[in-house]
Amino acid sequence: MLDGYEAVIGLEVHAELLTASKIFCGCSARFGAPPNTNVCPVCLGMPGVLPVLNRRVVEFAIRAGLATGCTIAEHSRFARKNYFYPDLSKGYQISMYEQPLCVGGGLDVVVEGVARRIGLTRIHMEEDTGKNIHDAHAAGSLVDFNRGGVPLLEIVSEPDMRSPAEAGAYLRALRSILQYLEICDGNMEEGSFRCDANCSVRRIGDRTLGTKVEIKNMNSFRNVERAVDFELARQVQALQQGEALHQETRLWDPDRSETRSMRSKESAHDYRYFPEPDLRPLVVDAAWVDAVRAALPELPPARRQRFEAAHGLSAYDADVLTQRKDVADYFEAMVAAGAGAKDAANWITTELLRIVREQKLDDALVIREWPIAPTRLAALARLVEGGTINRNTAKGLLPRLLGTDVDPAALVAAEGLAQVSDRDALDRAVRDVLARHPEQVEQFRSGKEKVLGFLVGQVMKTTGGKANPQVVQQLLRAALSS
Amino acid sequence: MALTLDEVRQVAALARLRLEPDEETRLTADLDHILDAFTRLAALDTTGVEPTAHVDPESAPLRDDAVTNPEAPDALFEGAPARSGRLFRVPRIIE
Numbered sequence: 001m002l003d004g005y006e007a008v009i010g011l012e013v014h015a016e017l018l019t020a021s022k023i024f025c026g027c028s029a030r031f032g033a034p035p036n037t038n039v040c041p042v043c044l045g046m047p048g049v050l051p052v053l054n055r056r057v058v059e060f061a062i063r064a065g066l067a068t069g070c071t072i073a074e075h076s077r078f079a080r081k082n083y084f085y086p087d088l089s090k091g092y093q094i095s096m097y098e099q100p101l102c103v104g105g106g107l108d109v110v111v112e113g114v115a116r117r118i119g120l121t122r123i124h125m126e127e128d129t130g131k132n133i134h135d136a137h138a139a140g141s142l143v144d145f146n147r148g149g150v151p152l153l154e155i156v157s158e159p160d161m162r163s164p165a166e167a168g169a170y171l172r173a174l175r176s177i178l179q180y181l182e183i184c185d186g187n188m189e190e191g192s193f194r195c196d197a198n199c200s201v202r203r204i205g206d207r208t209l210g211t212k213v214e215i216k217n218m219n220s221f222r223n224v225e226r227a228v229d230f231e232l233a234r235q236v237q238a239l240q241q242g243e244a245l246h247q248e249t250r251l252w253d254p255d256r257s258e259t260r261s262m263r264s265k266e267s268a269h270d271y272r273y274f275p276e277p278d279l280r281p282l283v284v285d286a287a288w289v290d291a292v293r294a295a296l297p298e299l300p301p302a303r304r305q306r307f308e309a310a311h312g313l314s315a316y317d318a319d320v321l322t323q324r325k326d327v328a329d330y331f332e333a334m335v336a337a338g339a340g341a342k343d344a345a346n347w348i349t350t351e352l353l354r355i356v357r358e359q360k361l362d363d364a365l366v367i368r369e370w371p372i373a374p375t376r377l378a379a380l381a382r383l384v385e386g387g388t389i390n391r392n393t394a395k396g397l398l399p400r401l402l403g404t405d406v407d408p409a410a411l412v413a414a415e416g417l418a419q420v421s422d423r424d425a426l427d428r429a430v431r432d433v434l435a436r437h438p439e440q441v442e443q444f445r446s447g448k449e450k451v452l453g454f455l456v457g458q459v460m461k462t463t464g465g466k467a468n469p470q471v472v473q474q475l476l477r478a479a480l481s482s
Numbered sequence: 483m484a485l486t487l488d489e490v491r492q493v494a495a496l497a498r499l500r501l502e503p504d505e506e507t508r509l510t511a512d513l514d515h516i517l518d519a520f521t522r523l524a525a526l527d528t529t530g531v532e533p534t535a536h537v538d539p540e541s542a543p544l545r546d547d548a549v550t551n552p553e554a555p556d557a558l559f560e561g562a563p564a565r566s567g568r569l570f571r572v573p574r575i576i577e
Contacts, residue, residue, distance in 0.1 A: 019547045026550030036568040039554045056547035077535050084498050086572040132575050142569035270496060275535040283541035 003240070005201040007232045008209055009167050010159035013174060014152050015184040016128060016192040017060050023127050023151035024051030024094065031190060035133075035144040043149035045089030050278050057151040058101070060183040061125050062284065062292045064153055065102030067177050067299055068120055072289050076101040076124075078276040086143050087130040095154070096124035097273045101282070106158075107177075108301070109169040118170045119158035128152050153184070159198065159209065164225040164232070171195060171221055172323070176300045180325045188219050197228050200245075201235045210235070211245040215259055217252045227252035231259050303328055311341035320349050326367050327353070330374050337378035340385055347381055351398060371402045380408040388418050390469060418466070423475070426459070426467055430475045433458045444480055452476060485514040 022029050025042035042049045065072050079097035102123035109116055130148035132141050155174065161167045175193055178184040186193045195218060200210035215231055218224045231250065238245055250259040298306070300322050307318035307328075322328045327348065334344040352371065356362050361369045380401065384394045389412055401408060412418055433455060434441055444451045452473070459472045490510045494501050501509065554568075564571035 021547050021549045026545070026548065028549045028551075034568070036559070036570075037553050038551075039558065040551045041558070044558060052545045053542050054547050055544035058544065082496075086570075086575060132572075133569065134575075139574050140564070140571045141573070141575040142566055142571055144569060272496065277536070280536050280538055280540060280542040 002201060002232060002236050004204055005232075005236045005239070006204045007162050007164075007228075008159045008200045008202060009161035009163075009228060010198040011157045011161070011167060011170060012196045012198070013155040013157075013171070014128075014194045015064075015155065015178055015186075017057060017151040017153060017183055018185060019054060019056050019060070019151055021054060022149035023054050023057050023125065024149055027149065029150045031147075031192070033146055035142075036146060038146045039148070043089065044145055045091070051094060053279060053282070054151065057125055058282065058284065059292060060151075060181070061101050061123060061153055062289060063181045063183055063296065064155070064178065065105065065123050066289070066293050066296060067181055068102075068105040068107060068123070068155075068174075070102035070105030070120060070123060072284055073099060073101055073103065074284060074286075075099065075281055076284070077281040078125075078279045079273045080276050081126075081271045081273055083271055085129070086141065087132050087145075087148070089130065089145060089148055093127060093129065094276055094279070095126035098275075099281075100124035101284070107170060107173050109166060109173050111163070111165050111169050116160075116166065118160045118166070121156040121158055123153055123155050126152050126154055159200075164228040167197065167228050168221050168225045171224060173300070176323050176325075180297055180299055182297075182325075188221070191219070194219075195224055197224060197231075199228055199231050199235070201232055201239065211247055213245065213247065213259075214249045215252055216249060216262070218254075223252060223254050226254075226257060227259060230257060234259065297325075307331075311335065311345075313341060313345055317342075317345045317349065321345060324367070330370065333374035334378040334381070337375040339378035339381040343381045343385060344378065347377055351395065352377065355398075355402065372398070376401060376405075376408060383408055383412060387468065388412060390466075392465060423471070426463070426471055426475055427479075429459050429462050429467070430472065430479050433462065434476075434479060441480065452480075485510055485517060 017029075019029055021027060022038075022043055025040050027040050027043055028038045030038065042051060062072055064070075076096060076099045078094050080092040081095045081097070082092040084091060100122040103121070105120040105123075106117050107120070109118060128147050128150040130143050130145035132143055134141055157170065161170060175184075175186040178193070179186045184193060188194070197215045197218070198212050199215065200212045202208065202210040213231060213235070215227050218227050230252075235245055249262045251262045252259050304315075304318045304322045307313045307322060308315060311318075313321070320327075321331045330352075331344055331348055334347070335341055339347070355371045356367055359371060361367060361371060380394055380397065383389050384391050388409075389397075393412075397408060397411060400406070400411070437455065437458065440451045440454055444455070455476055456469060456472050459476070460467050460469065487506060487510055490506055490513060491501075494506075494509075559565055559568060559570075562570050
C-alpha cells in the first residue's frame with residue numbers, strides 16, 4: 001500500500017483519571033464546573049505553595065501498569081518539565097521523566113485475524129494543564145484552570161505499529177482496559193482520553209527509523225486512523241519526490257482531511273527536566289503492588305474467553321460484548337435474570353446498542369443511561385423463549401418499554417398480544433387462506449416451495465401477527481400435502 | 483568548556499528573559515564561572531553512589547483522594563493583571 005515503504009507508528013495517550021480530587025491539591029477534579037471554581041493557590045501556581053501527592057492517583061497508575069504487564073518501579077520520582085504557555089500556571093508541569101512508575105509491558109491486538117503484541121515503553125503520572133478559551137470579541141485569550149492539576153496517566157507505546165488499523169486496534173484495546181479498571185471514562189470527545197501519534201516511514205528492510213512527525217488534534221478513533229493514513233501517504237510521496245522530511249508537529253484538520261504543520265518540535269532537553277524538589281521520591285512497596293493486583297477486575301481478554309467457554313457465544317459476539325465493561329455487565333445481568341445467553345447477546349447487539357446509538361445515550365461510547373434495565377429486557381426475552389409471544393411482537397414492544405417500568409408480561413396480557421398457538425383457531429385461519437389463494441396452492445403443489453413464505457405471511461396477517469410462525473408452517477404443510 | 487553567547491541567548495529565550503547586550507556579555511562570563519564550579523564537582527568519582535534527587539530519603543507523604551478545598555474565593559483572582567470575570571485574560575494565543 002505504501003509502495004515499498006513501511007509505516008512505523010508509536011502512540012502517546014493521555015488519560016484523565018476518575019479521581020474525586022486533583023493530583024497535588026484538594027480541589028475537585030470534576031469536569032464541566034463554571035470557570036475557575038475548582039482552583040486554589042496550589043493549582044494556580046502561587047508562590048510558596050507545595051504539592052502533596054494523591055494516593056489514589058498512584059493506585060490507579062499501578063492498576064494500569066499491572067493490567068498491561070508493566071514492571072512497577074519500587075522507587076520512582078517526579079520531574080519538572082519547564083515550558084511557557086498561558087495554560088500552565090507554574091511555568092512547569094510536574095511529570096515523571098527519568099524514573100517513571102511503570103515500565104515495559106504491552107498489549108495484544110488482533111488485526112485482520114493476525115495477533116500482534118504492541119510494546120509499552122512506560123506509564124507515568126502527571127498533571128493536566130488548564131484550558132485556553134478563545135475570546136471572540138477581544139484581542140486576548142482567556143484561561144480556565146479547572147482542569148489544571150487534574151491527574152493524568154501518560155501511556156507511551158513502542159514504535160511497534162505498522163498500519164493505521166493496528167493503531168486503531170491498540171487504542172481500542174487500551175481504552176477498553178482503562179474502562180474495565182474504572183480509572184478513566186475513555187471519552188475522546190470530552191478530552192479525557194487523548195492521543196498523539198508519532199509516524200515515520202522507511203524503505204521495507206531498513207533497520208533505521210525515518211524522520212518522525214507528531215500528529216495532534218485527533219478526537220476520535222476514526223480520526224486517528226484517518227490522520228495516520230494521510231500522514232503516511234504524505235511522507236511517502238515527499239520521499240519519492242526527493243524532498244527531505246523534517247521533525248515537526250502537525251495538526252489534523254478533520255474538515256479538510258489533512259495534516260498541517262504546526263511548529264518545529266522542540267528537542268527534549270529544551271524542557272530542561274530536573275527532579276522535582278518539592279516532592280520526595282515515591283516508594284511503592286511489594287505489599288502495595290500485591291494488594292492492587294489482588295483487586296484487579298477480570299480484564300477484556302479473559303472475559304471474552306469466559307463468554308465463549310461458559311456461555312457458548314461465538315468469538316464475534318464475545319468480542320462485541322466485552323469491548324466495554326458496562327455492556328458485558330449488562331449481558332451478565334440479563335443471563336442472571338434468566339435470559340438465554342445467545343438470545344441475550346442478540347437482543348443487546350441488534351436492538352439495545354442500536355437504540356443507545358440512535359438516542360445518543362452514550363457519550364463517546366460510555367453508556368451513561370440504559371434505555372431499559374437488564375432484568376426487564378431479560379423478561380421480554382423469556383416471553384419469546386417460552387413461546388408466549390413471537391420475536392416480531394417482542395421487537396415491536398421494545399420501544400414501548402423504554403424509559404418505563406412496565407412489566408413486559410403484564411403489557412402482553414393487557415393487550416392480548418400472546419401468540420396464538422391454539423391449533424384449532426390456527427387451522428381455521430390456514431384453511432381460510434388456502435381457500436382464498438388457489439393459485440398459490442397450485443404453485444406449491446407443482447414444486448414451488450417459495451410460495452409457502454407467502455402463505456405463512458397471509459395467515460400471520462389474519463391473526464394480527466400473533467400466530468406462532470412455526471406452528472403455522474407445520475399446519476400449512478400438513479394441509480397442503482393432504 | 484566555554485559557554486558561548488549563542489547558548490546564553492537560547493537559554494534566555496527559553497526562560498523568556500529579554501537581555502540587553504551588556505547583560506548578555508556579563509551573564510556569559512558569570513554562567514561560565516558557575517559551570518566551571520560544576521565541572522570540578524563532576525570530576526569526583528561517584529561510582530556506587532545513589533543519585534540524590536532529594537535530601538530526605540523518606541517516601542513522599544500521600545494524601546487521601548478527597549475534595550477538601552472550598553469553591554475558589556474571589557480573593558484568588560484579585561492579583562491577576564487582567565481578568566474577564568473569573569477568567570484570566572492573556573495576550574492572544576496563536577496556535
